Amino acid sequence: MHKTDICILGAGPAGATAALHLANKGIPSLLLDKATFPRDKICGDALSGKVVNELRRIAPELPAQLGEQQEALPSWGIHFISPGGHKLSVPFMYNYNPEQDTPAGFISKRIHFDDFLIEQVRQRPEIGFRENVDVAKYERMPEGGFILSDKQGQALVQAKLLLVANGAQSGFTRHVAGLEQEAEHYCAGLRAYYKGVAGMDADNFIELHFFKDFLPGYFWIFPLPNGEANVGVGMLSSAVSRKKVNLKKEMQRMIASHSELKKRFANAEVVDDIRGFGLPLGSRKRIISGDNYMLLGDAGALIDPFTGEGISNAMISGRWAAEQAAKCLQQQDFSAQFMQGYDKAVYNRLWKELRLSRHLQKLLRYPWLFDVVASRASKSQALAETISCMLNDVDLRERFRQPSFYAKLLFN
Template structure:
C-alpha cells in the first residue's frame, strides 16, 4: 500500500505536467499509469504553439530541448481546404522565416512526445512514477481522500488528493465525477500512419480538408519525420449517428475517390492498423472537481471543439491542478468548495477560446460561407493576415462570431 498526499492518475501530457509543476514547488506525488512508457496514444500528433508555451512554463529550456529531438518536425501553419476546394493557408506566424524563427508548433508522434515528458518526470526525485498499474476501483475514505485498487481488488494506493488525468475513457470521470458522454459534445476519430504520401508541405503545414460529402467532419494529413504522415478523420458523434456512417469506410472512400487525394496516395503504404478514439469536447462547461479530486485534460472534456486538439489544454489544466494542489496542502483543505478555485482558473483561461471554437465548429453547417471566406482570403493579403492573427489572438477571433464580419467580407 502506497500512502501519499497527492496521486496523479495518468502520465500523459496533463498528468506529467501536473507532476512536474508539483516537483518545481518541492511537493512529492505518485504518478500512476497503466502502461509502460514509451507507449502509443491514438492522436493527430500535432503540437500547437500553446504546447510550446506550456513546455516553457515547466522549464524555460524545455522547448529548445524538445526541438533537438530527432522524432519531431517543426510546423509553421495550417492549410484549410474548403468544401469548394479553395486552400486557405494560415501560418502560425505571419511572414515567418524558418531559418531564423523558433517554430511555433511541432508534429510528433504521441509515443515520442509523451515519452519526452516522462523522461523529464524521471529526473525529479519528488515524483514516484508507477508504471503498469491499472487502477479500476475508487473508494472514498470517511475522513476524506480515496483508496485506489486494481482489477484483483487489492488496495494499492491511499491518497488525500486525486488528480485524474487518465484520458477520455476515464472510469473515475464516469462513475465518480458523473460526467457522461453526450453525442453533441463528443467527436469520434480515426488515425492511420501512411508512408509515401506525395506533396507534403515543405514547411510541414498540417492539412485540414473539409470535403462537401463529409461535412460536418474533416479529413486531415499531418507530416511526420521519416516520410510518414498521420492521416485521419473526425466527426461529431451525433452527426455520425444521424448519417449512419462507417468512419473507416468513409476515410478509405475519400482516399480512393477524391481526385487530389487519389493522386497523392497513389503508391502510399498504410503502416499498421487504422485505430479509433473518442474526443470529449470542451463545448460546454462541466464540473471539473469535487471532494478530494480534480479532472485534467481529456478526463475533464477539455478538447478544442474545432481543431480537436487536446494536448495543450491538458497541459494547461495540469498546471492549474498542481497550483490548486499546493493550496490544498498549505490550507489542509480538500473540500469540494475549496476545489472550486481550480474550475474557475481553468475556465478563466480556456472558456473564451473553447466557446469561440464551438462557434467555428457550427460554421461547418454553412459550407458556402466557408468557401467565400477561403476564396476571398486567397486573393486578399490583408484578410489572410487577419485570419492568421486570429489563430493566435482570442480577441481578434471574437470577430468570427459577429455577423458584421461576414457581411463586410462578402460585400466589400
C-alpha cells in the same frame, strides 16, 4: 499500500505536466499509469504553439530539447481547405524564418512526445512514478480522500487528493465524477500512419480538409519525420449516429475517390492499422472538480471542438491543477467548494477559446459561407493575414461571431 498526499492517475501530457509543476514547487506526488512507457496513444500528433509555451513554463530549455529530437518535426502553421477547395493558410507566427527562428509548433508521434515528458519525470526525485499499475476501483474514505484498488480488490494507494488524468475513457470521470458522454459534445476519430504521401507542405503546415460529402466531419493530413504522415478523420458522434456513417469506409473512400487525395496517395502505403479513438470536446462547461479530486485533460473534456487539439489544453489543466493542489495542501482544504478555484482558473484561461471554436464548428452547417471566407482570403493577402490574426488571437477571434464580419465579406 502506499500513502500519499497527491496521487496523479495517468502519465500523459496532463498528468506528467501536473507532476513536473508540483516538483518545481518541491511538492512530492505519486504518478501512476496502467501502461509501460514508451507507449502509443491514438492522436493527431500535432503540438501547437500553446504546447511549446507550456513546455517553456515547465522549464525554459524544454522547447529546444524537443526540437533536438529526431522524432519531432518543426511545423509553422495550418492549412484549412474549404468545401469548395479554397485554402486558408494560418501560420503560427508571422514573417517566420525556418532557418533561424525557434519553431512555433511541432509534430511528433505521441509514443515519442509522451516519452519525452516521461524522461523529464524520471529525472525528478519528487515524483514517484509507477508504470503498469491498473487502478480499477475508487473508494472514498470517511475522513476524506480515496483508496485506490486494482481489479482483484487489492488496495494500492491511499491519497488525500486525486488528479485524474487518465484519458477520455476514465472510469473515475464516469462513475465518481458523474460526467456523462454526450454525443453532441463528443467526436469520433480514426488515425493511420502512411508513408509516401505526396504534396506535403515545405514548412510542414498541418492540413484540415472539409469535404462537402463528409461534413460536418473533417479529414486531416499531418506530416511526420521520416517521410511519414498522420492521416485521419473526425466527426461529431451525434452526426455519425444520425447519418449512420462508417468512418473507416468513408476515410478509405475519400482517399480513393477525391481527385487531389487520389493523386497524393497514389504511391502511399499504410504503415499502421487504421485505429479509432474518442475526443470529449470542451464545447460546454462542466464541473471538473469535487471533494478531493480534479479532472485534467481529456478526463475533464477539454478538447478544442473545431481543431480537435487536446494536448495543449491538457497541459494547461495540469499546470492549474498543480497550482490548486499546492493551495489545498497549504490550507489543508480539499473540499469541493475550495476546489472550484481549479475550475475557475481552467475556464478563465480556456473557455473563451473553446466557446469560439464551438461557434466555428457550427459554421460547418453553412459550407457556402466557409467557402466565401476561404475564397476571398486566398485572393487577398491582407484578408488572409487578418483572418490568421483572428485565429491566433482569441480576442480578435470574437469577430467570427459577428454577422457584420460576414456581411463585409459578402458585399464588399
